Amino acid sequence: xxxxxxxxxxxxxxxxxxxxxxxxxxxxxxxxxxxxxxxxxxxxxxxxxxxxxxxxxxxxxxxxxxxxxxxxxxxxxxxxxxxxxxxxxxxxxxxxxxxxxxxxxxxxxxxxxxxxxxxxxxxxxxxxxxxxxxxxxxxxxxxxxxxxxxxxxxxxxxxxxxxxxxxxxxxxxxxxxxxxxxxxxxxxxxxxxxxxxxxxxxxxxxxxxxxxxxxxxxxxxxxxxxxxxxxxxxxxxxxxxxxxxxxxxxxxxxxxxxxxxxxxxxxxxxxxxxxxxxxxxxxxxxxxxxxxxxxxxxxxxxxxxxxxxxxxxxxxxxxxxxxxxxxxxxxxxxxxxxxxxxxxxxxxxxxxxxxxxxxxxxxxxxxxxxxxxxxxxxxxxxxxxxxxxxxxxxxxxxxxxxxxxxxxxxxxxxxxxxxxxxxxxxxxxxxxxxxxxxxxxxxxxxxxxxxxxxxxxxxxxxxxxxxxxxxxxxxxxxxxxxxxxxxxxxxxxxxxxxxxxxxxxxxxxxxxxxxxxxxxxxxxxxxxxxxxxxxxxxxxxxxxxxxxxxxxxxxxxxxxxxxxxxxxxxxxxxxxxxxxxxxxxxxxxxxxxxxxxxxxxxxxxxxxxxxxxxxxxxxxxxxxxxxxxxx
DNA sequence: CAGTCTACTTAGAAAGTCAAGT
DNA sequence: ACTTGACTTTCTAAGTAGACTG
Numbered sequence: 001x002x003x004x005x006x007x008x009x010x011x012x013x014x015x016x017x018x019x020x021x022x023x024x025x026x027x028x029x030x031x032x033x034x035x036x037x038x039x040x041x042x043x044x045x046x047x048x049x050x051x052x053x054x055x056x057x058x059x060x061x062x063x064x065x066x067x068x069x070x071x072x073x074x075x076x077x078x079x080x081x082x083x084x085x086x087x088x089x090x091x092x093x094x095x096x097x098x099x100x101x102x103x104x105x106x107x108x109x110x111x112x113x114x115x116x117x118x119x120x121x122x123x124x125x126x127x128x129x130x131x132x133x134x135x136x137x138x139x140x141x142x143x144x145x146x147x148x149x150x151x152x153x154x155x156x157x158x159x160x161x162x163x164x165x166x167x168x169x170x171x172x173x174x175x176x177x178x179x180x181x182x183x184x185x186x187x188x189x190x191x192x193x194x195x196x197x198x199x200x201x202x203x204x205x206x207x208x209x210x211x212x213x214x215x216x217x218x219x220x221x222x223x224x225x226x227x228x229x230x231x232x233x234x235x236x237x238x239x240x241x242x243x244x245x246x247x248x249x250x251x252x253x254x255x256x257x258x259x260x261x262x263x264x265x266x267x268x269x270x271x272x273x274x275x276x277x278x279x280x281x282x283x284x285x286x287x288x289x290x291x292x293x294x295x296x297x298x299x300x301x302x303x304x305x306x307x308x309x310x311x312x313x314x315x316x317x318x319x320x321x322x323x324x325x326x327x328x329x330x331x332x333x334x335x336x337x338x339x340x341x342x343x344x345x346x347x348x349x350x351x352x353x354x355x356x357x358x359x360x361x362x363x364x365x366x367x368x369x370x371x372x373x374x375x376x377x378x379x380x381x382x383x384x385x386x387x388x389x390x391x392x393x394x395x396x397x398x399x400x401x402x403x404x405x406x407x408x409x410x411x412x413x414x415x416x417x418x419x420x421x422x423x424x425x426x427x428x429x430x431x432x433x434x435x436x437x438x439x440x441x442x443x444x445x446x447x448x449x450x451x452x453x454x455x456x457x458x459x460x461x462x463x464x465x466x467x468x469x470x471x472x473x474x475x476x477x478x479x480x481x482x483x484x485x486x487x488x489x490x491x492x493x494x495x496x497x498x499x500x501x502x503x504x505x506x507x508x509x510x511x512x513x514x515x516x517x518x519x520x521x522x523x524x525x526x527x528x529x530x531x532x533x534x535x536x537x538x539x540x541x542x543x544x545x546x547x548x549x550x551x552x553x554x555x556x557x558x559x560x561x562x563x564x565x566x567x568x569x570x571x572x573x574x575x576x577x578x579x580x581x582x583x584x585x586x587x588x589x590x591x592x593x594x595x596x597x598x599x600x601x602x603x604x605x606x607x608x609x610x611x612x613x614x615x616x617x618x619x620x621x622x623x624x625x626x627x628x629x630x631x
Numbered sequence: 632c633a634g635t636c637t638a639c640t641t642a643g644a645a646a647g648t649c650a651a652g653t
Numbered sequence: 654a655c656t657t658g659a660c661t662t663t664c665t666a667a668g669t670a671g672a673c674t675g
Contacts, residue, residue, distance in 0.1 A: 192665065200643080200666065246638065260637065261665085325669060334667075368668055369642055410670070423640085423669060470643065475658060581643070588641055611661065
């Protein structure tokens with residue numbers, strides 16, 4: 001064990017500080033690879049520029065099983081009368097029917113788009129009859145799927161086991177590929193099944209039919225000399241190509257947005273790991289440039305060129321607030337969302353004074369996935385003055401930064417640092433914030449549980465910075481209520497349906513006290529009393545028996561106190577976390593080496609921070625980060 | 632250069648799993 | 654044993670960014 005550890009550490013050290021893109025020194029691959037679990041996998045020779053692989057072999061994608069018509073007893077009704085649908089029309093009807101209890105089916109746009117596309121699938125006679133969605137009754141179809149789901153839940157142990165094995169077989173057959181001689185896991189080997197498009201927010205295309213994909217739609221990418229995947233019987237691929245400058249294995253065009261979908265590798269693959277590593281190395285490099293860049297954009301706030309001023313203010317927001325770049329989007333094709341460069345006048349409000357601060361900018365807009373970004377921030381005076389200028393004589397719907405595009409911004413950034421783009425600032429600020437927060441919050445003498453709470457708090461600061469929100473879990477109120485005592489002070493009112501500004505995490509203990517905690521406190525008090533009695537007893541008796549009783553009571557008290565601490569930590573964490581999604585930053589923005597170094601330094605088992613798949617995804621970091629890693 | 636296309640990362644919801652509490 | 658809820662995984666939409674086209 002010891003030996004393996006040392007080897008691993010050394011392999012990691014040789015890797016440290018090496019820029020991924022540069023061709024690494026050529027080792028003897030075979031001999032290194034025999035070291036179980038070493039970092040050798042991450043230091044293999046690189047390909048020439050743009051080339052992603054020399055060998056790629058796979059089985060092609062797995063197609064959705066064909067449609068199974070409804071049993072005769074399950075009927076569709078129109079104007080109260082049962083109507084027998086053609087198979088094609090019935091299939092699309094089931095897409096809607098199974099969603100009947102979903103909010104989507106109450107939305108006008110969804111209903112309109114669905115009905116429109118559904119009618120296209122109908123036979124002429126059907127189209128003649130079925131003319132209004134309001135007269136359609138899908139309740140039997142809906143019930144059928146509800147029952148089916150319920151039946152699945154109550155399957156016997158053996159039946160469940162059988163299903164699991166079938167899934168495993170599928171994974172074995174289609175889930176892996178060979179890339180440059182190594183077996184790699186594929187991320188999404190299944191072709192997306194047909195269904196109704198579920199766009200986020202006010203998406204104009206929600207409810208449209210997402211067509212069934214056949215092999216004739218699919219382009220296969222693999223090496224020329226590999227075993228070409230066999231298309232399903234009676235079918236042919238759209239195309240088989242061999243493009244080693246891309247990483248996808250298969251692709252097709254999706255029918256709603258006309259965009260290309262890909263089959264790609266799992267994040268635990270070497271290829272994905274290397275690009276992730278590269279991403280964090282670029283962000284780390286920014287650390288060496290960021291002071292200069294900041295003073296540069298400050299100076300540019302006073303530029304005589306409007307274009308430069310806008311760019312400088314936008315960059316300030318991207319840096320300070322971790323806003324996304326904000327590419328342009330075709331309107332009418334997607335929900336109306338914006339990022340930094342696409343902000344409109346209506347999305348900001350200027351307050352000469354607010355919350356006791358001067359020059360406050362209030363942001364209120366929908367960002368990616370229609371997640372609301374709401375923030376009031378005091379800004380430096382020149383920023384404020386510039387914003388006033390940018391907003392002068394404009395309508396609310398006009399672009400705030402009318403002289404700026406993401407392309408021009410990124411072109412500028414590229415000149416400041418090789419590989420720098422707008423999104424690098426998000427990665428950089430997220431990771432550096434985690435590192436700073438961990439430093440500020442962790443106390444070496446804390447228990448493991450308390451350290452994990454600190455970690456989660458640090459993670460949460462980042463998630464709030466990046467505005468990673470989630471819907472309050474549906475079970476949240478209920479489960480809190482279960483914890484809550486009837487006599488405790490009421491908690492603050494439940495949040496409104498629209499995701500609003502996030503409350504800052506409160507470091508103080510909550511005003512209310514969950515029942516489970518109260519119960520535990522009583523147990524602790526009880527145990528303490530018993531310990532006292534046992535101590536008195538032992539003093540009086542002085543025999544072995546009373547000593548062992550005393551010891552037992554002492555251990556019990558310790559155990560209970562630990563449980564109490566754990567519970568209250570849990571409750572605090574839960575409350576602070578109810579609307580914050582930690583996963584996205586953890587997976588995409590936080591350099592895993594920071595977390596791994598922290599675990600090592602503070603003796604926190606890394607499994608407490610990263611699940612099994614996360615550890616696989618971050619295998620590269622596990623192999624190279626020592627306790628003294630600095631981002 | 633505007634518009635379009637391509638390839639990739641990032642995102643939250645939903646489904647699935649598992650373990651602790653009753 | 655059965656439920657509940659936390660945690661994980663899966664799914665696929667929605668971004669970023671750069672190349673290509675005319």
